[in-house]
Amino acid sequence: MKHKILLASQSPRRKEILRNLGIPFSVRQSWFDEDLCLERSEDPVELVEALARGKAAGAAEDVRPGELVLGADTVVVFEGRILGKPRDRAEALEFLGRLSGREHLVVTGIALLDPVGGREFVSHGVTKVRMRPFAREEMEGYIGTGEPLDKAGAYGIQGYGAVLVEGIEGDYFNVVGLPVGKLLEGLREMGVDYFAWLGEKGMGSGH
């Protein structure tokens, strides 16, 4: 059976990661609205797994055999507090001020659903990120690029925000928004062999 991912995400980063992995996918709109999600857990792992599952479930209508729906959600956790996307520039400055010179965790939930087979895989990745100390002018300069505003924790490691990072421990792609090791694990559970998949002819992979 030919498999394909239906990506329940508007995130350009997640699309790029799948494209680079050569995975056949198309983007699906999800009706799930994370801002309207009432049962938001205080526990980061529970939260990102529930949001990832909600996003995927919200795009799981009219799915054909072999199609797997993928959802993900990323948060930053600093001293036990969950930092999502900043509301505005002032909050971005506040987030960056906290992260400066310290360590935090990036937690990304992932959900892979096989609606036809009635199976699901839900998991998460955790990466430790250490930031260098940065001055207020640097933070303001960075916010001025506009990059932090749509990103959990108010930075993007894959963009200009790279210069703020001293080092990481764990999966880099988990920080960008998709834990690729967990994705592979989920695919395996759904009976998809990644390398055999890549070898199949006639699959639009973008490579």
Ligand SMILES: Cc1cn([C@H]2C[C@H](O)[C@@H](COP(=O)(O)OP(=O)(O)OP(=O)(O)O)O2)c(=O)[nH]c1=O
């Ligand atoms: C920490 C960090 C976060 N991010 C991004 C990943 C996520 O896209 C975003 C967190 O928001 P999410 O709600 O996880 O995702 P999204 O709204 O961008 O996309 P969708 O809900 O449609 O799937 O922050 C980076 O791009 N780089 C980073 O270094």
